[in-house]
Amino acid sequence: MTSADDEHARDAAAPGTGFYGRRKGKPLRALQSQHLAQELPRLQLDLATLGDDLHALFPVPVTSIRLEIGFGGGEHLLAEAARHPGIGFIGAEAFVNGVAKATAGIVEAGLANVRLHGDDVVPLLDRLPAGALEQIDLLYPDPWPKRRHWKRRFVRPDNLDRFARLLAPGGHFRFATDVEDYAAWTLRHLIADARFDWTARVADDWRRPFAGWPGTRYEAKALREGRTPGYYEFRRI
Template sequence: MAGVYRQLAVDLATPPPAPLATLFPAPVDDIRLEIGFGGGEHLIHEASAAPATGFIGVEPFIEAMAKAVAAIDLAGLTNIRLHDGDAADLLDWLPPASLARVDLLYPDPWPKRRHWKRRFVNPDNLDRIARALAPGALFRFASDIDTYVDWTLRHLAARPDFVWTAERADDWRKPWAGWPGTRYEAKAYREGRTPAYLVFRKR
């Protein structure tokens, strides 16, 4: 699988190609990023459902990355590229306004208050996401941890460059259209926690 990963890996040591869509061997209409994709179930589902879209997935854990690489290879998908390091580094590497969507799904909640500063949703990373998103593009966040949902809402509400798209309660209580579910979501339901699904639009 190491050879397959090398073919899929984004090389941050070189400048991003112009246009960024040439990361992919076949033409793509837009590009989406998934941060912390776990075993890759959602990433692979999305890439299979939208072959004209390019996907970049970030996952620092070796076992999860290996599982995803094997599944991508088995599915024969050519519209996925991968990064096994820090998502912040990848966001810094991307050209401005180059992404149509960023997904942050069930990130590590760092539930203890003294660890909240480690949460991925923070002012610096939101600056990075805002820079990489095109105007009108979406930032999607899902979590089953109430404190992290509240934290995310507060951080995004304080920013003039994002607007929360929810118009009614079901907009954050129900999964998004086409949502395949994830193993983290299944675990949340088993343990009696109800996830929230937030969508923010870049102004």
């Protein structure tokens, strides 16, 4: 259940951006605040100085770059970074509490292949060089279930244009949701877009989690409440 203040915050958009929702939640724990103040500056991307070679963002050699949009508490982002130390990961999340948790997790795990963008992702998408990404993950985004709010859903034509520009040929866009209507919405948009190919061939392809899937808090909540998650993958042609 959300409070009236939460609903108001969700209805408020940052002018000229793609972000809708709260920026802050519960007060941060002392250690999270410490990591945020001391460690985030070295992990945070600076859009003003972002160059065309994204590999240079990382102090270790990486063969390719992946982006996760709206990483929540960072469970999936950090698990993937630990599983693929030779791949560079960029995580974008506008919710301060999620950024704080991910920052603490990166420091505690000693991950050198993760960088963060703690703000609206659209300016980042517009700043990244074309064809720079191997993969984009959008996992359990806000479904905006009310019809009048559908325009706020992140899967929409302007953002698909951004994905198509950023993904290298053969790159992948992965989407997960437990909301049947949002799954159908996403499939309608992606199937109609000649730049993407849905990789599923049978129903089990989208009913099964992605390889190495660690789960997320949103998935756990969906399962507790009896909703069935779906996992959708699209290849950039």
